[in-house]
Amino acid sequence: xxxxLFTIEGMHCGACAAGIELxxxxxxxxxxxxxxxxxKKAEVEYDEAKLxxxxxxxxxxxxxxxxxxxx
Ligand SMILES: [Cu+2]
Numbered sequence: 001x002x003x004x005l006f007t008i009e010g011m012h013c014g015a016c017a018a019g020i021e022l023x024x025x026x027x028x029x030x031x032x033x034x035x036x037x038x039x040k041k042a043e044v045e046y047d048e049a050k051l052x053x054x055x056x057x058x059x060x061x062x063x064x065x066x067x068x069x070x071x
Contacts, residue, residue, distance in 0.1 A: 001031055003045045004053060009066035011037050016065070023063040030056070041070070 017035035024033040029050030035042040053069045060067035
């Protein structure tokens with residue numbers, strides 16, 4: 001498992017953050033998600049054997065938001 005921080009674009013309220021958490025936590029390979037609307041970021045814990053950072057970014061894009069990995 002790795003924990004990675006992503007910056008999120010397009011969240012306009014706390015419900016957006018909750019939506020990201022819900023969608024990502026239902027994504028295979030993702031263990032936990034903490035989305036922060038105020039901070040415009042999300043911390044995602046995922047199985048790097050199943051997903052890459054790009055896969056996480058794609059899952060966030062499918063939820064309707066832009067994401068970038070924070071290195
Ligand atoms: Cu919203």
